[in-house]
Amino acid sequence: MLSKAQISLITSLQNKKFRLQHQVFVVEGIKSVLEFVNSSYKVQKIYATQQALTKLDKIPHNIKLEDVTEAEFQKITSLKNPQGALAIVELPQNNRLDFKALGGKYSIVLDDIQDPGNLGTIIRTAEWFGIEDIICSIGTVDAYNPKVVQATMGSLSRVKIYYVDIEPFIQDTTLPTFGALLNGQSIYETNFGNEGLIIMGNEGNGIRSELISKIDKAITIPRIGAAESLNVAIATTIFCSEITRQKIT
Numbered sequence: 001m002l003s004k005a006q007i008s009l010i011t012s013l014q015n016k017k018f019r020l021q022h023q024v025f026v027v028e029g030i031k032s033v034l035e036f037v038n039s040s041y042k043v044q045k046i047y048a049t050q051q052a053l054t055k056l057d058k059i060p061h062n063i064k065l066e067d068v069t070e071a072e073f074q075k076i077t078s079l080k081n082p083q084g085a086l087a088i089v090e091l092p093q094n095n096r097l098d099f100k101a102l103g104g105k106y107s108i109v110l111d112d113i114q115d116p117g118n119l120g121t122i123i124r125t126a127e128w129f130g131i132e133d134i135i136c137s138i139g140t141v142d143a144y145n146p147k148v149v150q151a152t153m154g155s156l157s158r159v160k161i162y163y164v165d166i167e168p169f170i171q172d173t174t175l176p177t178f179g180a181l182l183n184g185q186s187i188y189e190t191n192f193g194n195e196g197l198i199i200m201g202n203e204g205n206g207i208r209s210e211l212i213s214k215i216d217k218a219i220t221i222p223r224i225g226a227a228e229s230l231n232v233a234i235a236t237t238i239f240c241s242e243i244t245r246q247k248i249t
Contacts, residue, residue: 002047002072010047010076010088016142019091025144027087028079030055035154037063042090049073052084078146091144097135097162102175104195106131106243109166109177111211112139112202113232119143120151121233122200127155129240134159135197137166170214173197177216179207180235184218192243200236 012018013026024044027036030052037043037059045064048056059065068076073084108126113119119141126134141148143161152159170177176196199215201207212218221230221238230238 002066002068002075007075010086011078013088014078014146016145019142019144023091023093024088025091025149026078026146027089027149028077028082028085028146029150030083030085032149032152032154032157033085033087035157036087036089039157041092041157044088044090046088047073047076047086049084056085079150095160095162097133097164097169099173102133102173102195102197105133106192106195107133107135107197108236108240109135109137109170109197109199110140111137111166111199111207112205113200114141114203116141116145116147117151118203118231118233119145120148120156122236123148123152123159123161124155125233125237125240127159129244131240132160133162135162135164135166135169138163167210167214170197170199170211177214178219178239179212179215179217180221180239181207181212181218182220182229184220186222187219187239187242188222190217190219190242192246198236198239198243200232200239203232 010026013024019025027033033046033056043063045066046056046059047066047068049068049070053067073082076086108122108131123134143156149156176193177199178192178196179199180201199207199211221235
């Protein structure tokens with residue numbers, strides 16, 4: 001039986017303050033829970049209903065597994081249609097960005113992305129296209145926000161996320177930098193080479209003005225219709241797709 005203290009702790013993890021205080025976050029859904037179980041992350045405990053337990057096979061013995069009723073699970077889930085499985089996972093420790101490790105490949109840089117769904121989709125997209133690292137500004141939404149975690153569909157367990165002050169980071173990097181801007185060279189006429197940083201801006205304001213002067217190449221996705229702008233997650237997908245196309249052709 002779930003105690004009031006357990007329920008209070010789990011529900012408090014919706015808030016970044018308490019995720020940092022307890023150094024853990026929540027993962028929901030059978031597939032996502034299993035993805036984290038089989039990753040480098042440390043899963044502290046899994047809460048699951050009887051129905052979900054039948055699908056949670058091969059859980060290591062060092063992970064605590066607690067059987068809860070459907071009614072109890074409703075008290076800890078944040079989803080409208082939960083699958084009956086919730087894991088408490090430790091935040092990554094000593095997650096420092098190794099600048100040298102970014103060489104020879106492409107990474108995504110996010111400037112103050114605010115929407116959890118957008119960040120989650122970008123993480124999922126990055127994994128699809130084989131991008132291993134996403135560098136976020138300090139003002140970007142927390143990657144361990146439950147809505148972000150849910151939107152990644154398990155990809156967060158394999159893509160590395162870093163939070164840095166991106167202005168000095170872009171200033172000091174020796175890698176080519178490509179910024180997604182409304183005015184720039186067409187993405188389809190750009191040679192992206194073999195490495196670099198793809199910089200995507202805030203949903204409403206784009207890339208901050210202080211960064212634009214530090215970017216090597218301003219790149220735009222040509223607009224044919226009358227839409228004012230593209231969703232940042234969709235724009236990121238188009239960039240990842242074009243970079244991949246150039247690699248394999």
